[in-house]
Amino acid sequence: MTFIYMNWEDMTLVATGHAGGVVYGEDIICAGVSSLLCALVNTLEDARKRGRIKMDLKLDEEHGGDMRIHVEPALGFVGDINAYFRVIMVGLKGIADKFPENVKVGEVWTSGNL
Secondary structure, X not given: OEEEEEEOOOOEEEEEOOOOOOOXXXXXXXXXXXXXXXXXXXXXXXXXXXXXXXXXXXXXXXXXXXXXXXXXXXXXXXXXXXXXXXXHHHHHHXXXXXXXXXXXXXXXXXXXXX
């Protein structure tokens, strides 16, 4: 099971686990989730290079690719960064709706540590 949590107030996304749809390495569910998360990381990395965010990215590939992304948008870029996350979260929710036994998505709008 893949679990994805987004805290909108402190701009932190955490993804853990493997979807477990089929054999590891051939799982289209996991591939879809991974593709969306890779797109997010690449987009955020571009924003970081342009001075639009500070980003803390932790990736643990030894444990199934667990990931934690925390960003701090620069003044004037909060809306853009929210939009990047929103697009990816809509896609992840679509996967979770289609495969509820394999992917769970949660969102919170209050501060706290994820």
